[in-house]
Amino acid sequence: MKISILKNVLNESIQHVSKAISSRTTIPILGGIKLDVTHQGVTLTASDTDISIQSFIPVEDDNKTIVQVEQPGSVVLPAKFFVEIIKKLPSQEVQMEVKEQFQTFISSGATEIQMVGLDPEEFPVLPDIEGNQTISIPGALLKNMIRQTVFAISTQETTPILTGVLWNLENDDLKFTATDRHRLATRSAHLEGTEEVKFSNVVIAGKTLNELSKIVPDQNALVDIVVADNQVLFKLDRVLFYSRILDGIYPDTSRIIPTSYKTELVLDTKKLSESIDRAYLLSREEKTNIVRLQTMENGGIEISSSSSELGKVREELDVIDFKGEPLRISFNSKYMLDVLKIVESEQLMIAFTGMMSPIILKPMDDSQSSYIILPYRTTN
């Protein structure tokens, strides 16, 4: 393998694939980035076996030469050092040559680097899952759906299935669900032209979706998603992102979502968020994060919290619309703030079915999201 390549382009590709490298791997080959050079271009691959990312650099882009290939070939280079040194090379022109025993020589300006390379034959082979069910979704929508659900996953490794986000597709409707048993987030989107595709119980690790979000551009360009039995492939422009599907059956959450309410409030999202945030400051000191919400006789609500050591916070909030019975309820303010942070709608509805029953939050101008928080069971 012998090439000359532009530093910025190589660097960008490295940044993409390096998201699949685990710093904790004990298998040396997985701590590396594989380079495959053909006369068409350079393919970079990294994998931690849960996620694999592949990025392709064509020899030419927009009539500009990116790579000059003198000799095709492959090598695996130690990721940590490779990632950092390429960024810091003094010149835009980078020469790379692999010699005997995968010794790799990199030069740029007056800098010469000799790197211990590994045998590319030892690198894991990526699954071939083309030909399976495929859907297409605008990148910006995919990122939004991830952001609006992933915060509710469980971080407890004791229930691995809940560390993922559930994907279901039926009747053109793609739905994401996440829960940690204390709260639940769901977000749906209508995808045209997927009538023939249907899947359920596709669960993708939250941390994988967060890494994917960093690579997907904030644009409406379509991301193709191939869903196979135990793998999902996200196809972006020149980047392929493979993820394992989590093993196990995701619990049925449909029954915990109430369909009728005893009390319904419409509130200003920003004002509610700021108010809960102040009450949270104090509740945090008690470790419980308990904040109380109570309807008042004047038609408003009261938000309050207290700490035996520090004191009390109490404030009143105007209600835009109020239906149903008076109510007093306690909840984990951190969970409420997590929802309020990702709601984009200016107003939101909070609905209750009693002081021991789930609290429902729905953005007013978005019928496709809903959030549930279980209340604290307090005695007073």
Add this chain to the structure above:
Amino acid sequence: MKISILKNVLNESIQHVSKAISSRTTIPILGGIKLDVTHQGVTLTASDTDISIQSFIPVEDDNKTIVQVEQPGSVVLPAKFFVEIIKKLPSQEVQMEVKEQFQTFISSGATEIQMVGLDPEEFPVLPDIEGNQTISIPGALLKNMIRQTVFAISTQETTPILTGVLWNLENDDLKFTATDRHRLATRSAHLEGTEEVKFSNVVIAGKTLNELSKIVPDQNALVDIVVADNQVLFKLDRVLFYSRILDGIYPDTSRIIPTSYKTELVLDTKKLSESIDRAYLLSREEKTNIVRLQTMENGGIEISSSSSELGKVREELDVIDFKGEPLRISFNSKYMLDVLKIVESEQLMIAFTGMMSPIILKPMDDSQSSYIILPYRTTN
């Protein structure tokens, strides 16, 4: 105590004094901010006994009312909660009232807070050190002198005196010295009109100087410094910053600074910095950070490092001026980078007195700073 005060002004004062609050204190009163209200204004004080900071808010500023005092008085409020809640209050107007048992009521907009206050009589009294030796120094110069020396202090608590920066003043010349026994940084400045003032062995903790730097504005406004036996007071506009002087005798470093050199190189600071940075990436993997510098027959120098697992980096660098004998030397690249980061001069001189002797670095257009790094004693 009963006042009405502008949120932004109160908040700014809180930010200043809160730098003196240790999060690890076991003495509850030291986890608080003291407020003293008179008809002239509000004084905030915080102290961790090493550092004490006092900030004054006048009742009026630029003909604008800042504080309305209804009733003078004092209270100590729990810092962590007070700092955060004031920032997040909904309105610019903040009312504060202290009632029986130092219960403090704060209100702003529709928010009402009740805070458990502490007895101000229990708060430590600040030392009275006015009337001692005083010098004045432009704020920007003081910050620069701190930045250009403090990185070289020791972080080892076993030699407490070396965790500080030594200040000496003699013949109008203020000199800062810092060393951790592996490297040394010195920076001097000529201060007009201090002929009558002279001090030595004034050692101030590095972390105190870092906190001070955050408060001193980046301007040429003078900072008055009062030096007493075991305390230093920095007087800024409306902020008083007290620091303890470290106990002990600072070691004499004058003898380790060589006065004649065997080899002298003048190099481009930025190019040297980038080159050492690349070699550092590899040396870091060996934990030793060892990088080699070697003069070459063509008049340039070679920078190199190697790691048994990863490979080698080698590069050549042009020399602007070269005097003396050829040389090969190994050093801790992290120490060299620390110096190169704070050198503002475009060129710098590196001087050597032999491969086992200190390396001297001096910025070319700044005769008031010099840096010394001890070399690694390698066998080859």
